[in-house]
Amino acid sequence: MIKNYELSENKNLVSSDEMKNFTYVLNPNREEIGEVSEHFKFPFDYLGGILDDYENARFETDENDNNLILLQYPSLSEEGEVETFPYSLVWTTNENVVLALNHEFDKKILFDRVYDLKRYKHQLVFQIMYQMTHTYHDYLKDFRERRKKLEVGIKNSTKNDQIVDMIAIQASLIYFEDAIDNNLDVIQKFIHYLREEDEDGFADRIYDVYVEMDQAYTETKIQLKLLENLRDLFSNIVSNNLNIVMKIMTSATFVLGIPAVISGIYGMNVPIAFQDYKYMLWLILGLMILICTLITWVLHKKDMI
Structure with a gap:
């Protein structure tokens, strides 16, 4: 699915029939990816990377000065478990922004704001990256609440129901740890690139995303340790x-x-x-x-x- 948006006279995003300021590509097939890539003249794999759920995060710039930042974000899988998936964010040499991913995210924040006509590209990129990063915190908060309920429930437990939930949370946290670690490396490269391009103001905004991502990384490691201790405690209590x-x-x-x-x-x-x-x-x-x-x-x- 391809949806196109442009900046209106009120400086907010509205639907458009043409690929102008912002193109949103959700769960695309190869033909749709080829259509968008051909229109904006950037490599197919800039968007094609999302077809592989295990695609590594990366930052690239092609010969036409089109830029790609591919990062991982959390979402529910088809099995109902929380895993991480790639999303491609491309800003083209002619000031367009393209976002491609396979799982819907809360994009309301993109349409509830007024953009600066001269810097809307930077604002869009920042808002998307920040929202995707904030999704980690939402899931980590949910994991934290589930873990606290498990801590209360295992005191008199002789069943395996709790340990099944622990395994599911731990699996998601392992995905988070690896994905966030890769994201941090890529965001650092992106910040370095922006500073070389004299985009210090934009680099400072992206650094805010880096800080949020680093906080999520720290909390992920803490929750993994707590969960490992809880599993050992659970085994002892059940026994x-x-x-x-x-x-x-x-x-x-x-x-x-x-x-x-x-x-x-x-x-x-x-x-x-x-x-x-x-x-x-x-x-x-x-x-x-x-x-x-x-x-x-x-x-x-x-x-x-």
Whole structure:
């Protein structure tokens, strides 16, 4: 899908039938990528890189002075898990901006602002990069809340439900760590390029994106460590809880076995002492209760039940 936008008289983005100021390419096929690449005269792989979910982040400038910055951003996969995917951001020599990606993102911020006609390209590039970076923080916040719920839920857990959620979060964080690390390297190269081109003002804005990305990287590493510790704690708690359950069941089986032994003896089809005593049933029941109570008290004092 290709959507085109241009700056209106009110200096905001509006739909257009032509590829002018901003072209938004979502989940494209090779034909659509070829159409956009041919129109703006930049290499096919500038946008074609997003067809590979594992494409490495990079920054390139071609012979026509078209610039590409390809970075990774987080989104839900088809399996419902949070993974990272590439997006291509191209600003052409004739002041156009092209964004191509395979998963929708919240682009409302791009259309809710007024642009400077002379620097709209810089403003668009910054807003897109900042929004994509902020998406990491949104998912990290969600992971943090899920981890806190897991910490509360595992205290009395003997099931594997929590560890399945931990594995899903940990897998996403591993994707984040690798993607953000690559993004940071590319953004540094981009900042260096801008300073060489005397774009210090724009470089300072992109540095803000770098700071946000670096914060996300730090939090990702912290959450990974916390999650690893939580998984170890979970294993210990589950093992301890199972030991407690088995201890209680073993003690209960031992205590309940006493009435079974006594009942078995007095249930034998042979002559037994006091068998003609009319209160013998109640005497046997009282004796069983007394013995069970005494044994239960002894087991409790020894912390065995």
